[in-house]
Amino acid sequence: MLCYCGEAVCAGFGLIKPDSVNTATSAISFFHPKSKIWDLAHGKNLIGFIRGDGNVSVMKLHIDGEVKCGKLKSLDLKKAKIRVISCGEDHALLLAYGGNVLFMDKSNICRPVRDLSGRNVIQIACGDQHFMALTNDGQLFTWGQNSSGQLGLGKGEPSSVSPQPLKSLCGIPLAQISAGGDHSFALSLSGAVFGWGRNSAGQLGLGDCEDRYFPTCVSNLSKKKTVFIACGEEHTATLSKGGTVFTFGLGRYGQLGHNSFRDELCPRVVAELWGSKVSQISCGRHHTLALVGSSKTIYSFGCGEQGQLGNGQRTNQCVPLPVCLPPECDPGQTFGKIIAGGNVSVACSPRQDEELHSISKTSPCKGTSVLHDEIIDRWILECDSKTWGRAKREITKMFSSASCINGSFTDKSDKHYKTSSEQSGLDLALARLAFEKLAKRDTVLTEVQKVVEKALLPSLGSTTAGAEALRIYLILPELLRVLNKQQRGTWLTVSLASAILNLDPDTSDDLMRLWTRLPYYYYRTLVKTFHSVSVNFMTQLTTKICDYWKELCSILGVLQKLYTINNQRVTGISDECFYIKEVGDFFVSSDPQDEQGMNIFRNFMLLQLEEHILRGCENQLLVNRETALADTFTRLKTNPLDYSLPLKVTFLLEDGLDYGGVQKEFFTLLGQEIKATSAVQASEDSGLLWFNTETSGSTDELYYIGVICGMAFSNHCYMNVGFPLALFKKLLGQSPTLRDLEELSPVEARSLRNVLMEDEDVLEELCLDFTMKGTDLIPNGRKIPVTKVNRQKYVDLYVDFVFNKSVECQFKEFARGFSDGNPWKVWSLFLPDEVRDLLYGTAQYEWNELRKCATYENCGASDELIQNFWTVFFELSEENQKKFLTFMYGSARLPLGGLSQLHLKIVRCVCADADDRFPVAQTCFGTLNLPNYSNIHILQDKLVHAITFCEVFGNM
DSSP states (O other), X not given: OEEEEESOOOGGGGSSOGGGSBOSSSSSEEEOOSSOEXXXXXXXXXXXXXXXXXXXXXXXXXXXXXXXXXXXXXXXXXXXXEEEEEEOSSOEEEEETTSOEEEEOTTOOEEEOGGGTTSOXXXXXXXXXXXXXXXXXXXXXXXXXXXXXXXXXXXXXXXXXXXEEOGGGTTOOEEEEEEOSSEEEEEETTOOEEEEEOOTTSTTOSSSOOOEEEXXXXXXXXXXXXXXXXXXXXXXXXXXXXXXXXXXXXXXXXXXXXXXXXXXXXXXXXXXXXXXXXXXXEEOXXXXXXXXXTTTEEEEEEOOTTXXXXXXXXXXXXXXXXXXXXXXXXXXXXXXXXXXXXXXXXXXXXXXXXXXXXXXXXXXXXXXXXXXXXXXXXXXXXXXXXXXXXXXXXXXXXXXXXHHHHTSSBOSSGGGGGOBTTBOOBOHHHHHXXXXXXXXXXHHHHXXXXXXXXXXXXXXXXOOSSGGGGTHHHHHHHHHHHHHHTTOOHXXXXXXHHHHHTSOHHHHHHHHHHHHTSOHHHHHHHHHHHHHHHHHHHHHHHXXXXXXXXXHHHHHHHHHHHHHHHTTSTTOOOGGGTOOTHHHHHHHOSOTTOHHHHTXXXXXXXXXXXXXXXXXXXXXXXXXXXXHHHHHHHHHHHSOOOTTSOEEEEETTOOOOXXXXXXHHHHHHHHHHHTTSTTEEEOTTTOOEEEOTTSOTTOSHHHHHHHHHHHHHHTTOOOOOOOOHHHHHHHTTOOOOHHXXXXXXXXXXXXHHHHHHSOHHHHHHHTOBSEETTEESXXXXXXXXXXXXXXXXXHHHHHHHHHTGGGHHHHHHHHHHHHHHSTTOGGGGSOHHHHHHHXXXXXXXXHHHHHHHEEEESSOTTSHHHHHXXXXXXHSOHHHHXXXXXXXXXXXXXXXXXXXXXXXXXXXXXXXXXXXOOOEEEGGGTEEEEEOOSSHHHHHHHHHHHHHSOOSTTOO
């Protein structure tokens, strides 16, 4: 049965003889069509019907601007069978089985929309003069008039006669589209609502009346579990999963149902329908219908001037009231679909032997395709070439679309409706099981890998319209997990890293917030995936198998982000999971005589700069050994260096070219002198340095000390200035803790630990308040005693004062200098203790390792001269052994990995006056020229003298 009311139309719409339409006892007319009506749509000036055989008939309701019904005419569809129709002002879109779209013009002539051919469209929508189409892979196309931005393509964009992809919604898995007069809406699978176009009365629900030229999220509908959107000419209604109705926009005719005729700029619940569990809604030009399925009641409200409210009157109505159905209707009559279109209302009720088209359901059309077990099971079955060809096409369609992947693996409960930057809405266990199942057939997994790498990842942009579009970055690591098990997926990992680093700052922050709430095992998988690839690349770079600088940078950049948020997680993983032990080999693997190798560290973050640009460009620094620090300060202040270039140091009145050895000795000297400056002071307990709290924050001295430390780091020279780990934590944006105070000032830290452990009465006897050295830790801290309740706060504030507030200006100057002196910012990729070790070097001496790494020229390990040398060396005191390192390498500090990472080459020098000569060290190359001494005693005397008086470079 089909019931209708409203604007005068031809009785029965031409579907039946006029005298067969029952209009005697009610404001509502009804009849039983002779043939099945699968679907119908009502526009401003026409109505269309899809017959049971897939053919379409349309009727014009206004001809030449007059209310005048035309005849019901069948359309020439060229054998196409239609399953969905949508009507605009004078036009219509028809969606055929198979996904093809036809456009019907004013003359009722239908033509295929060729730009959409082969795209498998699943939904269509018409505004007055604009059109929308959604494909099964989640792409949304718009075309038509763009006077108010209703196409969503941007301000100033012209109208378009051909479909244009709406790129700003890429990655959002869409469930439904809807078009009003000059405004448009799209609904995601997890209930996010996006609106754009005309907003003259607030019909976009954004709190204002400004038109929008791009899709904009309606934040007031977030987490409301929206499942359907209906658009009128200037108002909008939404339906939640629980049956709640929200309306907004023009209220002049009462079409919002809020017991007023006022416009609403934000979504507002229709209170009169609260608790009724509405199952369908529909918007006409200025009226609204709502169906409560459980009570089989239709409610209407809004403009009733043409009788379209079905209440027997022709007045406007601002509250929902039940439609007066004809007495002839069965009280148990079930309505499959309600349609409010133009100034007409229609309700369809199927016969008991009929099945209404699926468009009548609460979720009217299928949305973006998603991955599920049934599809995977079909792919992994053994099949013939024809079936496999179909599977490959499906894999390409699915895995080339971010929307399809983002709509997959959602939480089966309603949690996914709460998707935000705080919650992904995913059940990653489903993703893990799916990819493990895909891996059971290698050809399928290989095809998936290829499509993701070649099509999906390159399609990802730098911005997203919402949190649902970020799910791809949580799902793909599960694919990488199964690929890594098979020693595959390295380049896919690199591509994913590049996509992550390409995100704009706000989008990147949203992703990092999702990472902080990622379940422990999936977060650990994420870290392990990028960590293992970074180790692989670093190993290959160390052994010079391949040159993967750019790729390594991308991987390390993501690892840095993951490490940054690790401490913010409730269940963080151990810092050791981020530690890359190969980093030591990486930085010491280059041949000192290899210019490219020596510039590796400097070029690390400047990957686009060709090596030849740096060759011949360097910073020349001439200093007096006795006043090295003062000379360096003067040079930096009066003639600043280009810190991106290599450093070459010369000591005044000393011979020797700097191939790396002179600068090592230079930074060793500076490290010693910095400890004696007034800018820092040593802790009485530990001897470690910290900023002098009495130093003015305006002084340049700390800035230039920071510059020098940065230069040492970027030039790969060791300089132990004696700061604690807390300094490096602060440089990396981490907060020092009580454990850091234990390193700097053990006695002070022990006292604070006692405060945390003492009983209440003991705390009272200590008479502590919230001050430190006369300074309030909080406002009026002198008047606030430390108690058992607030002692943790006291300790936290105490530590914060020591490391932060008391030295805020001093640290700021140092950090600015460190960053300027080391412009590549590569240090930000490491852990605090790694940065410390890379700047300080290590002091763990396994002296046998030096002998193991030694090589010889003009002699062998078994020669008497060499045997005597090692006998003398191992008999030296540890202090003299360290002096030997300074003699050989310019510093007693060791690279990560210890002595085994050094290059020691002993060259036997044959000369007649050997017993009168001293050993000579080529510091830059780790080469010892050892005369052929006649006996061990002379060798010992000469060696000890050389290492004791070796301070003047080039002179003995």
